[in-house]
Amino acid sequence: MDGFEVNILGCGSALPTTRHFLTSQVVNLRDKLYMIDCGEGSQLQFRNLKLKFQRLNHIFISHLHGDHCFGLPGLISTLSMLGRTADLHIHAQPDAEKIFRPLLDYFCKELSYKVFFHAFNPNKSELVFEDRTLRVSSIPLKHRVPSAGFLFEEKPKSPHIIREMIDFHKVPVSQIGAIKAGAAFVTPEGETIPHAVFTRPAEPPCKYAFCSDTAYYEKIIPLIEGVDVLYHEATFSHADIVRAKETYHSSAQQAAQIARAAKVKKLVIGHFSARIFNENILLDEAMEIFPDTILANEGMKLAIEHK
Amino acid sequence: MDGFEVNILGCGSALPTTRHFLTSQVVNLRDKLYMIDCGEGSQLQFRNLKLKFQRLNHIFISHLHGDHCFGLPGLISTLSMLGRTADLHIHAQPDAEKIFRPLLDYFCKELSYKVFFHAFNPNKSELVFEDRTLRVSSIPLKHRVPSAGFLFEEKPKSPHIIREMIDFHKVPVSQIGAIKAGAAFVTPEGETIPHAVFTRPAEPPCKYAFCSDTAYYEKIIPLIEGVDVLYHEATFSHADIVRAKETYHSSAQQAAQIARAAKVKKLVIGHFSARIFNENILLDEAMEIFPDTILANEGMKLAIEHK
Numbered sequence: 293m294d295g296f297e298v299n300i301l302g303c304g305s306a307l308p309t310t311r312h313f314l315t316s317q318v319v320n321l322r323d324k325l326y327m328i329d330c331g332e333g334s335q336l337q338f339r340n341l342k343l344k345f346q347r348l349n350h351i352f353i354s355h356l357h358g359d360h361c362f363g364l365p366g367l368i369s370t371l372s373m374l375g376r377t378a379d380l381h382i383h384a385q386p387d388a389e390k391i392f393r394p395l396l397d398y399f400c401k402e403l404s405y406k407v408f409f410h411a412f413n414p415n416k417s418e419l420v421f422e423d424r425t426l427r428v429s430s431i432p433l434k435h436r437v438p439s440a441g442f443l444f445e446e447k448p449k450s451p452h453i454i455r456e457m458i459d460f461h462k463v464p465v466s467q468i469g470a471i472k473a474g475a476a477f478v479t480p481e482g483e484t485i486p487h488a489v490f491t492r493p494a495e496p497p498c499k500y501a502f503c504s505d506t507a508y509y510e511k512i513i514p515l516i517e518g519v520d521v522l523y524h525e526a527t528f529s530h531a532d533i534v535r536a537k538e539t540y541h542s543s544a545q546q547a548a549q550i551a552r553a554a555k556v557k558k559l560v561i562g563h564f565s566a567r568i569f570n571e572n573i574l575l576d577e578a579m580e581i582f583p584d585t586i587l588a589n590e591g592m593k594l595a596i597e598h599k
Numbered sequence: 600m601d602g603f604e605v606n607i608l609g610c611g612s613a614l615p616t617t618r619h620f621l622t623s624q625v626v627n628l629r630d631k632l633y634m635i636d637c638g639e640g641s642q643l644q645f646r647n648l649k650l651k652f653q654r655l656n657h658i659f660i661s662h663l664h665g666d667h668c669f670g671l672p673g674l675i676s677t678l679s680m681l682g683r684t685a686d687l688h689i690h691a692q693p694d695a696e697k698i699f700r701p702l703l704d705y706f707c708k709e710l711s712y713k714v715f716f717h718a719f720n721p722n723k724s725e726l727v728f729e730d731r732t733l734r735v736s737s738i739p740l741k742h743r744v745p746s747a748g749f750l751f752e753e754k755p756k757s758p759h760i761i762r763e764m765i766d767f768h769k770v771p772v773s774q775i776g777a778i779k780a781g782a783a784f785v786t787p788e789g790e791t792i793p794h795a796v797f798t799r800p801a802e803p804p805c806k807y808a809f810c811s812d813t814a815y816y817e818k819i820i821p822l823i824e825g826v827d828v829l830y831h832e833a834t835f836s837h838a839d840i841v842r843a844k845e846t847y848h849s850s851a852q853q854a855a856q857i858a859r860a861a862k863v864k865k866l867v868i869g870h871f872s873a874r875i876f877n878e879n880i881l882l883d884e885a886m887e888i889f890p891d892t893i894l895a896n897e898g899m900k901l902a903i904e905h906k
Contacts, residue, residue, distance in 0.1 A: 332673040366639040
């Protein structure tokens, strides 16, 4: 599969309920799994969703509130019991290692693999991680403690070769790689044929933005502009805007305003307060402003792809 | 309700599965709740079982392996978010406070209540806690790290007054308390009537023993002799006895041998290995030796009472 598949492991807010697990998501890109946040119970949900532990190498933690990271010690222990040998990378704020390392040293003395903490600065947008196919950057948010969302971007892909034009111009196989990379083709007769003749552009890279926890914060708009899917917290309904402001959370209406201003293609709202029994109120509120909104739910798999 | 109600929140072993949660139980005695162990996800199960957080004041931790205590930070945070003001008491080995206090100091800076850690020595049987109606003592076990089970004993109750005999001998109301406490009654004529005439013995106190994690360990037998219910770990089938010994766990057969030798009334087995897909194998194995055995399961409520 090209593009991302986003798995929602939990989309409740800090207080656990019988309806929701605590925050965690798993982004799947070409069978590599990237976890965002790891609330208590995430490893249980990881199992329930039949995801493969051995494909998980990177965990991104938005902020150091327990409902976003208390699942780390259990998950790390489990990976060791499963005999993992590959390194595990945790991308989080500088304090994370200070807090969790002593716990790991005590409980996981004989870990079968290494855990590396990579600190990023939550106060500016920076590249947190990249590999051959993916870039992950931080999105500074506005919360009671330093908090950062994450922008997942596929790297631009090579254009597609038009087989018929290659055949027509009798391009040797040895030169196809160069043409794919942007070179023109010079025929034996000395004619230069631009590479655009042989190629059609690749699908534009997919983009997914995760923004939780945060108050309404317009500064994120340029960072998430035009993403395919925005997950934005909507802890409260706008009727509770006073409480939302006090706790540095967003209402569903505010999430939708951000989505509209950033011209995203789809909005997923989550991080529902334990006080919200009918989430359709949040959905209706958001859809009035941004119709292409859906409610997150445990077990949801969102395919983000351009065909 | 008199007697104990034992709620099984989780009865899996260290590796989480889709079938079981990690170890945690809640003992209910006269609407006071006492938690035994607190694996990851215990607070979610606490909610799912519709137990009342405000009735929980004591948590007993058997040993410091993650699958028995990683749920503590989340539970403690949640209690604060619910506005708790009553003290919470955690009875555990001395290291527990050293490990968890820094985590609480970081994540729960503004806790609405106080958490006290009470250290007990897991190497000898000692009184861990008592109040007006309950005694909890430790049961030293044999595991890779120091581990202790817990014996929950109701305190002896006063005998029942036989109303008809009180009336027949015209005992003044003012003397009933003394008779209940064991005094004889002297009639106006000077005749002494022993208190046994006026009373029938109270039901014997209920006893519940929790023994996990442990290898087969005969030294626990005198400590749990005759209990109404014994929860004993049975991580493996006896076919896996080599692995059980290596990991200091018990087979179902061994759990049953302990139950038989201690003449307990009922055995509940749990802490099932993730490798066990058909737990009936464990049940059959145990029942061959100790017929009154049942399998623990999430959501199970065991009533332990003498009528």
